Amino acid sequence: MAWQVINREIAAAPADGKPLLTEEVKAKIARFFPKYETRRAVLIPALHVVQETFGNVSYQAMKEIGEFLAVPPSEVLDTMSFYSHFWTGDRGRKVIVVCRSLSCQVMGHEALLEALRRHLAISEHETTPDGQWSLMTEECLGACEHGPCMLINERLHAKVRPDDVARILADPNCDKE
Amino acid sequence: MAFEPVLSRNFNVPGSQSIDVYRQRGGYRAIAKALEMGRDAVAEEVKKSNLRGRGGAGFPAGTKWSFLPPNRTVTYLCVNADESEPGTFNNRYIMELDPHMLLEGILIAGYTTRATIAYIYLRVEYHKAYRILQKALEEAYAANLFGKNILGNPDFSMDCYIHRGAGAYVCGEETGLIESLEGKRGWPRIKPPFPAIAGAFGKPTVVNNVETLSCVVPIIDRGAAWFASIGLPPASTGPKLYTVSGPVKRPGCYEAPLGLTVRELIEGKDFGQGMQDGKKIKAVIPGGLSVGFLTSDELDCKLDFDDPRKYGLLGLGTAGAIVIDESVDLRQVLMNIARFYSTESCGQCTQCREGTMWIYKIARRIASGTGRLEDLDLITEITATMGMMTGRSICGHADGATFPLKTLIKKFRLDFENYIRNQKGVAEVIAAQ
Ligand SMILES: Cc1cc2nc3c(=O)[nH]c(=O)nc-3n(C[C@H](O)[C@H](O)[C@H](O)COP(=O)(O)O)c2cc1C
Ligand code: SF4
Ligand code: FES
Numbered sequence: 001m002a003w004q005v006i007n008r009e010i011a012a013a014p015a016d017g018k019p020l021l022t023e024e025v026k027a028k029i030a031r032f033f034p035k036y037e038t039r040r041a042v043l044i045p046a047l048h049v050v051q052e053t054f055g056n057v058s059y060q061a062m063k064e065i066g067e068f069l070a071v072p073p074s075e076v077l078d079t080m081s082f083y084s085h086f087w088t089g090d091r092g093r094k095v096i097v098v099c100r101s102l103s104c105q106v107m108g109h110e111a112l113l114e115a116l117r118r119h120l121a122i123s124e125h126e127t128t129p130d131g132q133w134s135l136m137t138e139e140c141l142g143a144c145e146h147g148p149c150m151l152i153n154e155r156l157h158a159k160v161r162p163d164d165v166a167r168i169l170a171d172p173n174c175d176k177e
Numbered sequence: 178m179a180f181e182p183v184l185s186r187n188f189n190v191p192g193s194q195s196i197d198v199y200r201q202r203g204g205y206r207a208i209a210k211a212l213e214m215g216r217d218a219v220a221e222e223v224k225k226s227n228l229r230g231r232g233g234a235g236f237p238a239g240t241k242w243s244f245l246p247p248n249r250t251v252t253y254l255c256v257n258a259d260e261s262e263p264g265t266f267n268n269r270y271i272m273e274l275d276p277h278m279l280l281e282g283i284l285i286a287g288y289t290t291r292a293t294i295a296y297i298y299l300r301v302e303y304h305k306a307y308r309i310l311q312k313a314l315e316e317a318y319a320a321n322l323f324g325k326n327i328l329g330n331p332d333f334s335m336d337c338y339i340h341r342g343a344g345a346y347v348c349g350e351e352t353g354l355i356e357s358l359e360g361k362r363g364w365p366r367i368k369p370p371f372p373a374i375a376g377a378f379g380k381p382t383v384v385n386n387v388e389t390l391s392c393v394v395p396i397i398d399r400g401a402a403w404f405a406s407i408g409l410p411p412a413s414t415g416p417k418l419y420t421v422s423g424p425v426k427r428p429g430c431y432e433a434p435l436g437l438t439v440r441e442l443i444e445g446k447d448f449g450q451g452m453q454d455g456k457k458i459k460a461v462i463p464g465g466l467s468v469g470f471l472t473s474d475e476l477d478c479k480l481d482f483d484d485p486r487k488y489g490l491l492g493l494g495t496a497g498a499i500v501i502d503e504s505v506d507l508r509q510v511l512m513n514i515a516r517f518y519s520t521e522s523c524g525q526c527t528q529c530r531e532g533t534m535w536i537y538k539i540a541r542r543i544a545s546g547t548g549r550l551e552d553l554d555l556i557t558e559i560t561a562t563m564g565m566m567t568g569r570s571i572c573g574h575a576d577g578a579t580f581p582l583k584t585l586i587k588k589f590r591l592d593f594e595n596y597i598r599n600q601k602g603v604a605e606v607i608a609a610q
Contacts, residue, residue, distance in 0.1 A: 035294075035336070035338045036378075037378040037380075038359065038360070038378065040359060040360040040361075041358060041359050041360045041378075042360065043360030043361075044340070044341070044342075044343055044357065044360055045340070045341070047343070048301075048341060048343070069360075071360070078361075078362060079360060079361055079362055082345060082362035082363060082523075083342075083343035083344050083345050083362075083363075084343070084344035084345065085301050085342075085343040085344035086343055097302075100513070101263040101466075101513065101517060102263050102264065102462070102466060102499050102501075102510065102513050102514065102517075103263060103264055103422040103423055103499045105509065105510075105513050106423050106424065106499070106500075106501055106502070106505055106510075107422075107423065107424065110605060138302075138344065139261065139263065139346060139517055139520070139521060140261060140262070140263035140264070140265075140466075141302050142260050142261065142265065142266045142268075142269050142300065142302060142303060143266060143269070144263065144264055144265075144266055144420070144422035144428070144497070144499070145266065145420065145421075145422045145428035145429045145430070146428075147422060147423075147428075151302060151304075154304040155304075156304075156305070177304075177305065177308075
């Protein structure tokens, strides 16, 4: 997404400066090298790997990714901050993304959001104090026939009514296919 | 005569994602045929089919391929699977239900254009499609359909990789996609040069939509003449996967020849089956958000490459219809659209960045109950100053914003005037202030 940068709390690099990127993580990133003409092009795959491993992309991680790919850390930040899918701060273990585009709006996304806000006692772009849940909104998720819909991590929940919220969130596997 | 499904013919077949089932149903026959025909003959056949791009712009695929410079050494194929246009999800159906059809299309296009690598630029939210495509790719590699000397052909080697996006609408724009592929922010490039001359990593590149590439398979399998007889030739040939969402009885993805009317898509028994619970249609976006609005009196609009323009729309778009019923407050709709284009603008062009943001602010004012009648003219005026069509932007995002905003105000002006005269705001908007 866009030049309007939403909700990116600053996560300082750890004071001890210990490297984050283990050999294993680096090996995962290195698997992308043969697929592209340049190291720079491995940046987005690398950001995916890092976020999947650590739950976010901290400034320390950006610095190390930059070193590994020979891209200045400022440019790592430049790329990363453009996309809504990467974040520097902490997010809940389960990130709920509610679609807010037109089709889902017409089908009642606002009532769904309100039910989630109440159930979790947080607003959009917030995380519950126990670190379990974050509540986000995004533009069209490409599942408009299921509106109103939401993703919990990688799983899509279709036609979610406000009354369904408690039941869905109580399921420990609600984020897995 | 009933229409025989082409692109969706495997959708309901059990195990349709597996290479075995795909093969049993005639899959990978077309790539073998293409290899026998040779590159020039395949290119000619695609041109003759008059296949036009399904990603929104409707550019003829065969012509696009012919722009590649003749003496190139490296060629890339970028498969546009970013599908982020609100109301659109047909690419997802293809990738989740018939991934090998897409892979076969990639093979034929890759062979014809001498591509050495195909990147599938897949939006990150499509987790299920990602898993299914990965598995399909593994199967295809194991069957020597990708990699070196494909199907024993010494003159055809190509790799195919999935490149996942990271949440940005503008990366669906072909040069934004290329920038993003190169590891940068998805800022669309100033054209020319077009990707065919200097695309990914500065090399000649073809960017095609998932559905466009899928259409290439039946074109080679059954011939351009057959393909071109479907739909409304000569301008709008072939089948199309339409999507319909909103309060219809059966929202979903349905196939029909190009030229289906919006009414049939919403009401037809093979399609949306009419409105839920006796609701009445207020407005329809027939082709993905960016094409603009139809009123309930304009449902005879045909979804082909020409007719939507007669209704003041941008074009066919993605043929993804969003239906809005009479209970919906159009101020909410206006705000939603304005917010979408404002937050998804990449910010490079002043007219797009500022125009969409100011319209969003005005839309909020109208929704909060303090709008003025002049605001409607102001929105119309701003929309007239942005976009590629007016020569004031780098990419089509600003045009995409213009059409829904201006047609909403123009075609529903009386509704907006009444809202403004009543001076009663939308509760949620007031609460959020
Ligand atoms: C803002 C914007 C977003 C776009 N998003 C998509 C998209 O998600 N998928 C797509 O196929 N084309 C999208 N397009 C159109 C592409 O730029 C391009 O025309 C298309 O991928 C070409 O493929 P085709 O000729 O096969 O249709 C978008 C265009 C603009 C201006
Ligand atoms: S028109 Fe808008 S989205 Fe496109 S390049 Fe310009 S600012 Fe970016
Ligand atoms: S509008 Fe919600 S998924 Fe498309």
